Amino acid sequence: MKMTFRWFGDEDPVTLDKIRQIPGMTGVVTALYDTPVGEVWSQESIDKLKKEINDKGLEMEVIESVPVHEDIKLGLGDYKRYIENYKENIRRLAKAGVKTICYNFMPVFDWTRSQLDHQLEDGSNALVYYKDDVDKLDPTKLALPGWDSSYTPEEMTQLIQDYKDLGEEGLWKNLEYFIKEVMPVAVENDVNMAIHPDDPPWPIFGIPRIITDEKNLDRFLDLYDDKHHGLTLCSGSLGCTASNDIVELVKKYAGEGRIHFAHVRNVKILGDGSFEESAHYSPCGSLDVFEILKAYHDAGFDGYLRPDHGRMIWGETGKPGYGLYDRALGAEYMLGIWEALDKMDPQKKIEAEKKD
Numbered sequence: 060m061k062m063t064f065r066w067f068g069d070e071d072p073v074t075l076d077k078i079r080q081i082p083g084m085t086g087v088v089t090a091l092y093d094t095p096v097g098e099v100w101s102q103e104s105i106d107k108l109k110k111e112i113n114d115k116g117l118e119m120e121v122i123e124s125v126p127v128h129e130d131i132k133l134g135l136g137d138y139k140r141y142i143e144n145y146k147e148n149i150r151r152l153a154k155a156g157v158k159t160i161c162y163n164f165m166p167v168f169d170w171t172r173s174q175l176d177h178q179l180e181d182g183s184n185a186l187v188y189y190k191d192d193v194d195k196l197d198p199t200k201l202a203l204p205g206w207d208s209s210y211t212p213e214e215m216t217q218l219i220q221d222y223k224d225l226g227e228e229g230l231w232k233n234l235e236y237f238i239k240e241v242m243p244v245a246v247e248n249d250v251n252m253a254i255h256p257d258d259p260p261w262p263i264f265g266i267p268r269i270i271t272d273e274k275n276l277d278r279f280l281d282l283y284d285d286k287h288h289g290l291t292l293c294s295g296s297l298g299c300t301a302s303n304d305i306v307e308l309v310k311k312y313a314g315e316g317r318i319h320f321a322h323v324r325n326v327k328i329l330g331d332g333s334f335e336e337s338a339h340y341s342p343c344g345s346l347d348v349f350e351i352l353k354a355y356h357d358a359g360f361d362g363y364l365r366p367d368h369g370r371m372i373w374g375e376t377g378k379p380g381y382g383l384y385d386r387a388l389g390a391e392y393m394l395g396i397w398e399a400l401d402k403m404d405p406q407k408k409i410e411a412e413k414k415d
């Protein structure tokens with residue numbers, strides 16, 4: 060397992076200088092943020108970014124994300140050109156040593172929450188999703204960090220209608236077309252493609268969502284028979300409904316070698332379709348983070364893992380979910396679990412003794 064940390068580039072208040080001081084951090088997960096969605100990333104910018112990261116002693120082996128243009132998801136307009144651009148981005152990132160690309164196929168809205176700075180009992184702030192509040196939101200006037208905010212309310216209304224017309228099966232069809240186009244390029248360049256599940260894993264505002272549960276993850280993986288075609292298994296996205304058993308999902312898909320990137324965070328499920336993001340430590344939320352990591356460890360997981368969202372603590376301000384302190388605490392907690400699992404693993408003990 061390689062512990063990594065998401066970094067949003069030079070604009071990120073959490074600098075590489077800070078990230079490199081977190082014990083056990085091997086690299087950052089990042090992207091080019093100044094190229095419009097769908098366009099080709101310049102090799103020069105990719106190489107410059109890599110050098111900046113490598114100069115701080117960190118790796119750039121995971122990109123999160125190379126976003127998929129809405130035309131591809133809708134199968135409309137310029138989708139063929141955008142798919143060719145996507146292939147070129149895979150080639151260029153491979154050239155820079157990138158091993159894993161995270162992406163998602165969520166229509167219009169990336170992750171959705173009702174509040175980004177809800178104050179928890181201990182005075183920290185966290186992202187929350189209260190179903191009643193989300194139901195009252197007007198999606199045409201909504202903007203959350205990381206979302207494409209370039210749409211006017213009229214364009215947004217049209218876009219939402221297009222997805223409603225497309226429906227779940229239409230979205231599956233467009234996903235299959237995309238996968239069958241890009242995967243041969245990924246395989247040829249030895250890049251793992253890792254889809255991120257929908258967050259939360261249910262339809263919102265009447266728009267279809269399909270990467271939601273075991274049945275659909277199976278259907279997704281069946282689209283292309285090669286291990287490069289895999290998952291970013293996000294415990295917090297899939298885990299905000301008790302119907303997804305994260306430990307079982309990790310056992311199954313890590314066992315099959317189909318998880319390339321692990322997002323680990325905890326959530327407190329409130330029932331009635333609501334949830335709050337919580338600290339990583341198992342007793343703070345509904346997920347058993349020890350059992351999740353044990354499932355990865357038992358499967359011999361050697362991919363990338365990162366603490367996902369954290370709370371804002373100790374007066375920190377910044378990008379919601381992506382402060383330094385709580386994510387660093389989460390990383391150290393998980394590294395501690397991993398070290399214990401390593402040292403208690405009889406096979407690893409034998410190997411270590413042989414080395415001595």
Ligand SMILES: [Mn+2]
Pocket residue numbers: 255293294295296322367
């Ligand atoms: Mn995630």
